[in-house]
Amino acid sequence: MKSLTEYLIFEVKTRRAFVNITSDVKKLVTKSKVQEGLCLVNAMHITASVFINDNEGGLLHDYEKWLEGLAPHAPTTQYDHNKTGEDNADAHLKRQVMGREVVIAITNGELDFGPWEEIFYGEFDGKRPKRVLVKIIGE
Amino acid sequence: MKSLTEYLIFEVKTRRAFVNITSDVKKLVTKSKVQEGLCLVNAMHITASVFINDNEGGLLHDYEKWLEGLAPHAPTTQYDHNKTGEDNADAHLKRQVMGREVVIAITNGELDFGPWEEIFYGEFDGKRPKRVLVKIIGE
Amino acid sequence: MKSLTEYLIFEVKTRRAFVNITSDVKKLVTKSKVQEGLCLVNAMHITASVFINDNEGGLLHDYEKWLEGLAPHAPTTQYDHNKTGEDNADAHLKRQVMGREVVIAITNGELDFGPWEEIFYGEFDGKRPKRVLVKIIGE
Numbered sequence: 001m002k003s004l005t006e007y008l009i010f011e012v013k014t015r016r017a018f019v020n021i022t023s024d025v026k027k028l029v030t031k032s033k034v035q036e037g038l039c040l041v042n043a044m045h046i047t048a049s050v051f052i053n054d055n056e057g058g059l060l061h062d063y064e065k066w067l068e069g070l071a072p073h074a075p076t077t078q079y080d081h082n083k084t085g086e087d088n089a090d091a092h093l094k095r096q097v098m099g100r101e102v103v104i105a106i107t108n109g110e111l112d113f114g115p116w117e118e119i120f121y122g123e124f125d126g127k128r129p130k131r132v133l134v135k136i137i138g139e
Numbered sequence: 140m141k142s143l144t145e146y147l148i149f150e151v152k153t154r155r156a157f158v159n160i161t162s163d164v165k166k167l168v169t170k171s172k173v174q175e176g177l178c179l180v181n182a183m184h185i186t187a188s189v190f191i192n193d194n195e196g197g198l199l200h201d202y203e204k205w206l207e208g209l210a211p212h213a214p215t216t217q218y219d220h221n222k223t224g225e226d227n228a229d230a231h232l233k234r235q236v237m238g239r240e241v242v243i244a245i246t247n248g249e250l251d252f253g254p255w256e257e258i259f260y261g262e263f264d265g266k267r268p269k270r271v272l273v274k275i276i277g278e
Numbered sequence: 279m280k281s282l283t284e285y286l287i288f289e290v291k292t293r294r295a296f297v298n299i300t301s302d303v304k305k306l307v308t309k310s311k312v313q314e315g316l317c318l319v320n321a322m323h324i325t326a327s328v329f330i331n332d333n334e335g336g337l338l339h340d341y342e343k344w345l346e347g348l349a350p351h352a353p354t355t356q357y358d359h360n361k362t363g364e365d366n367a368d369a370h371l372k373r374q375v376m377g378r379e380v381v382i383a384i385t386n387g388e389l390d391f392g393p394w395e396e397i398f399y400g401e402f403d404g405k406r407p408k409r410v411l412v413k414i415i416g417e
Contacts, residue, residue, distance in 0.1 A: 001279055001314075001416070001417045003314040003315070003416070003417070005314070005383065005385050005390065038316065040316060040381050040383055042381075042382075042383070043392075044391070044392030044393075044395065045392050045393075045394070046330065046331045046332050046392070046394050046395060070348070071344065079336070079337075079340045080335075080336030080337070080339045080340050081332075081334060081336040081337035081340050082336075083336055084334065084336060089336075089337060089340050092331055092332060092337055092340070092341075093340070093341070093344055095331075096329065096331070096341075096375060096376055096377070097375065099377065100329075100330055100377075100380065101380065101381060103381050131392060133383055133390060133392075135316065135383035135385070135390065137314070137315060137316060137415075137416060
């Protein structure tokens with residue numbers, strides 16, 4: 001069994017952002033030399049997500065607006081978590097909707113993707129360096 | 140390490156539907172001859188889900204109604220994504236709530252399931268053929 | 279390839295609760311002797327979740343309140359599923375928001391976690407024994 005472990009670092013300049021990380025992950029699949037296996041990609045921080053969806057700017061804006069409706073940032077006093085001195089309780093909630101991780105099949109040495117699948121890092125409490133783990137196992 | 144890769148195709152006649160795919164996946168586990176391993180089942184399209192829950196018609200209707208409340212289809216003009224000519228922005232949102240994929244343990248050559256676990260394909264923008272990937276690895 | 283399969287049993291005394299299961303899973307990773315691999319942890323019941331987030335009491339209370347807003351328990355007559363004699367339709371919905379499972383990388387024989395990642399069992403229909411599956415594969 002082969003395996004590869006790599007850590008990607010993202011520091012976005014805004015509180016919230018979506019970053020397309022598909023090409024980063026594809027490079028690691030090639031580097032792993034795994035032909036048949038599984039690729040796990042997960043946020044290592046609990047106010048961020050990794051998810052798969054469409055690389056279309058309007059949709060990413062729709063996600064931002066929709067998540068703000070489901071779990072509003074303000075007023076920050078509505079959340080008990082923020083009594084600890086944080087103001088990011090909403091980020092913990094938004095991350096649950098979008099998910100921590102994706103698991104992707106590797107077939108014939110490549111990510112086995114449908115036509116529109118792209119991998120995104122979803123940041124909900126940015127302005128500091130945060131990590132994404134890529135773990136590949138297979139043969 | 141053994142592996143198996145198969146693609147299931149679904150074309151539902153309505154915009155939204157839930158399809159029980161448990162027996163399809165079980166057959167592929169048997170075909171793989173994997174005794175101990177992992178089974179990934181994921182939608183290959185970004186307006187569809189694969190999830191595990193109860194095979195009970197009332198609940199599936201509850202999901203439909205609940206998702207429509209969380210991410211309404213109409214008015215379609217409320218979503219920036221629909222400015223591209225699509226009318227399926229809500230489907231991209233609903234899919235995030237229900238999830239892209241499931242990962243299931245294989246133990247003694249079978250899906251290692253609790254008593255009520257069943258695998259569903261969730262379609263949120265149907266009336267066309269769409270694929271589900273089943274990837275099995277193990278020994 | 280090595281593998282390990284274990285079942286954890288939880289019986290919480292209340293309808294809803296969050297239980298930190300990180301140390302249970304860590305012990306099983308050690309027991310498996312897997313150095314590089316994947317660890318799947320999933321609820322085997324469809325009204326419960328396994329998820330990764332922050333071990334902070336205020337946040338867990340925020341989740342409880344937020345989920346009750348997204349998928350209220352009462353009135354129980356609002357859900358078709360409850361016509362079967364159940365009163366737990368809301369639990370099936372809450373579980374979809376929080377997720378069924380997590381997949382965690384194992385690196386150098388340990389869970390490859392960011393600084394604040396902890397694994398929780400989320401119970402939404404408790405007062406009875408329910409199982410969580412831990413499946414580890416790797417080398």
